[in-house]
């Protein structure tokens with residue numbers, strides 16, 4: 001098994017520690033399933049940290065992020081060892097929270113326990129986003145609650161949220177006595193989410209963005225579409241997705257207009273930051289690497305033919321352009337037989353099982369009158 005796939009799918013509780021802040025903001029929040037490239041990179045980085053071996057990572061950026069976290073861990077453990085002895089270290093700790101009538105659970109990345117009754121919790125945050133300070137962060141508080149419950153001898157817990165992409169660390173110390181107020185906070189969030197889901201909505205930036213109800217939430221549409229009416233666009237009276245056909249037509253027109261406006265606004269603000277050094281409070285200029293590719297396969301093969309076989313090289317060439325192949329075949333065919341030659345090419349490829357039809361994309365296109 002690929003060592004980097006060992007922790008690819010941790011099951012999540014409905015009101016998991018990482019989702020509590022969203023439920024606190026809006027009790028009707030609903031988590032999205034599925035994954036994305038940043039989450040997948042996060043899983044690989046976590047596994048490399050867990051194994052203490054960044055060299056498991058092929059990507060340079062991911063490797064440097066894992067190294068950053070491990071360097072912090074080594075430094076912090078070194079400082080802590082001056083006054084206390086590390087007696088146990090738990091990775092991927094399942095922490096359970098029984099609060100009032102409610103039960104939930106989560107997974108903490110790393111918990112170190114020391115012989116003086118203290119502990120240290122580390123959580124690696126490998127995405128680009130910021131997080132709330134550890135002093136008020138409900139995810140950290142939920143983990144702390146679960147860790148205190150799991151290790152009864154523990155008196156206090158230092159919690160570190162480590163954000164390698166942002167070069168940030170946020171820290172808080174919790175004592176066992178703090179867990180009463182933490183329990184009240186967590187049980188209130190879960191009770192409100194259970195009782196008010198579908199009744200109370202509180203659209204909020206940074207929460208709705210991750211909500212599975214985003215496309216159908218009336219409260220969010222009413223708030224977000226204010227921008228439409230302020231910009232002079234026609235906003236339908238009924239912004240729900242099951243309004244009259246006329247309302248839905250207006251809604252679709254508005255959605256297309258706003259989508260273009262969003263893209264153009266983001267592009268222009270990025271241009272201002274890049275070219276004019278403009279500062280936007282709360283944001284910083286950052287960069288992501290795009291995948292490396294070989295534009296000229298012949299040149300590429302010539303350069304590496306002593307290192308890989310032609311079969312291996314072809315296996316790395318993931319797609320072959322059908323229009324380009326058709327062009328070559330048609331150029332060689334006698335006049336009047338080009339279409340036939342192209343069809344023959346397609347038949348041969350299809351017969352061999354090599355040709356895969358592209359899927360069909362559906363879209364709603366305006367009818368021009």
Ligand code: SF4
Nearest residue numbers: 026202203208211217
């Ligand atoms: S989209 Fe609606 S339900 Fe989801 S978090 Fe926003 S306001 Fe709440």
